Amino acid sequence: MDLPKSFDIQEIQSFDPPKRRLMGPGPSDIHPRISSALSRHCIGHLDPEFVKIMDEIKTMTQYVFQTTNRLTMVLSAPGSAGMEACFANLVEPGDKVIVCINGVFGGRMKENVERCGGTAILVEDEWGKPVDPNKVEEQLKANPDAKILAFVHAETSTGVRSDAEQLCQLAKQHGCLSIVDTVTSLAGIPVLVDAWGMDAVYSGSQKCLSCTPGLSPVTFSDKAVKKIKNRASKVQSWFLDMNLVMNYWGNGQAKRAYHHTAPINALYAMHEALLMVREEGLDNRWERHQKYHLKLKKGLENLGFRYLVEEEYRLPQLNAVFLPEGYEEAAIRKRLLEDHMLEVGGGLGAFAGKIWRIGLMGHSAREESVDYCLEALRKVMG
């Protein structure tokens, strides 16, 4: 038998993570019920008991998205893969896609369109401002051959909310499908897939759902499914091809077709996270995010912080704020992390070094966390 070479790994030990409090742009704090579900006994991905909870996950995901879409499921990869699943399935080579960019994640949508062989028509808005529906309408009119409108509901890079309902209605009026990023909005503020007429919607497991990172809930309207089923070319990703994935997640058929090995334990956690949303009720959950946002806001403003986003478009779950004058943001953030075990997020892209992003997502949106955060800030900035 061949002898293995040795490597410099003798000193490595089991990892004991520090007990941070997560108040950045995600991941958020995980409730003990969810961690506990995560480590339950692993069973096979085709076990009848597992298939049963896949059905439950599907139904609860429909509830969280407020949709009766049959093609609703949780993908076995993070939100970035959820984004790619929507574009790779809906954009065919040559398709014109109107992409709204008002932060990092709109830019990533453009990348996705181009890598699928589509043409991206950009509607750009200043970072920190919502997508301007007038500009979108202008581009829809100027491009009657456009097939899709894509935008981010809640920009994680700036904490701004765009009007998803209005934008999806505009898309519909102009014969376009909509692709919507709800990574930061789902379960924190209303996301009403059916009522707003959204076509392809993806999110992540780790923000307002407060599940462990690594999964992506997605949903597709019947119109989107029709386009997927009638593509002239195959979906370029085998792993994310909804024609295959839908046979695994069950699409009315009696028997599920094996596609890949699902991340069993992560799906246990997702099941529990969705159950906690159901128990709390979506409306109560939205209200809770708003309530603690207002409390945090008052405290932050007393300390001299200033919000980036106008009140009307502000996300309660992601507070993008300028520090008061005279503070070096990176140094303070480091002290919060090291001395107070508190993670808040720095700025991304154009806002790197300029703003903080303080998250109040899922289990992190609670009284104790707001109090702790404000007290730590007083100590560090005092």
Add this chain to the structure above:
Amino acid sequence: MDLPKSFDIQEIQSFDPPKRRLMGPGPSDIHPRISSALSRHCIGHLDPEFVKIMDEIKTMTQYVFQTTNRLTMVLSAPGSAGMEACFANLVEPGDKVIVCINGVFGGRMKENVERCGGTAILVEDEWGKPVDPNKVEEQLKANPDAKILAFVHAETSTGVRSDAEQLCQLAKQHGCLSIVDTVTSLAGIPVLVDAWGMDAVYSGSQKCLSCTPGLSPVTFSDKAVKKIKNRASKVQSWFLDMNLVMNYWGNGQAKRAYHHTAPINALYAMHEALLMVREEGLDNRWERHQKYHLKLKKGLENLGFRYLVEEEYRLPQLNAVFLPEGYEEAAIRKRLLEDHMLEVGGGLGAFAGKIWRIGLMGHSAREESVDYCLEALRKVMG
């Protein structure tokens, strides 16, 4: 505030999975140390403490693959995505790829080549037989413009091992890169990436590594990296683009670039799983798989089972066997699952309903499991 619609989800409860023993083709039993790591406190994906364990995961993954390749990491999605990452990064539109098919997963490689715009030249062998190096050489000679040779080291659908060293050397002699599937082989039998001259190699977290399903260890040789960096076209997948992923996993640079949110808790489990391989030692681990395979084999043959694969090419960790005459496989498998909490795998594709696949992978490859399995079989078939 909009009022959420209700759904038929009031009856759903927390999931308490049955305590199955996993002796199918994967996932395998998870050691309590790994489950325990999985549910540890979640921290941020850019936390300095997390970045530290990413480095440790990288080094231990190099050890398990027996490589000094700098581009070695664990992808945030299952082995199927690892396969796609290798093809999407290395195959450019128009590239000719020689694909060896001797089971389900070779067929999936062909799909991947075609979805990347490449042309697949097939070398087909009977299911249950290894890839024939003579046929491969013939095709390499007949196609001097071929860029890549792709094959599965250990076919999960049939339990057969092909000679990875010989095939990779053939590829090299003919100026081709090699893409190798080691999903079922890694950490169960020798996989010597550097010694055998393998170029792009992927695996899964959940078989002989016995970690929770959902991650994919991958490694790329310098020659493969050179091809990726010099592509004429962008990698069609943003999520799996190694040019981006390598900046997140650290490629000699001081600072990591944000790419996506890593599945933190799953990576805790991977860290622990790799640590357990290091503690045991790769050679001891290979020997353990062989030892319990021989014990299981003796018991199975006494019961009248017959191996599909010739001894020389048989995988110790995946025992593909025909049942003795007169038994209805699906009914017995159901009884094993329900009455004995034991999962063994059925056949895939051409072997559905004909063979069983009994796994002895990672933590499942132990004396107690073999004894339990044989005893359960005696009861059910007696």
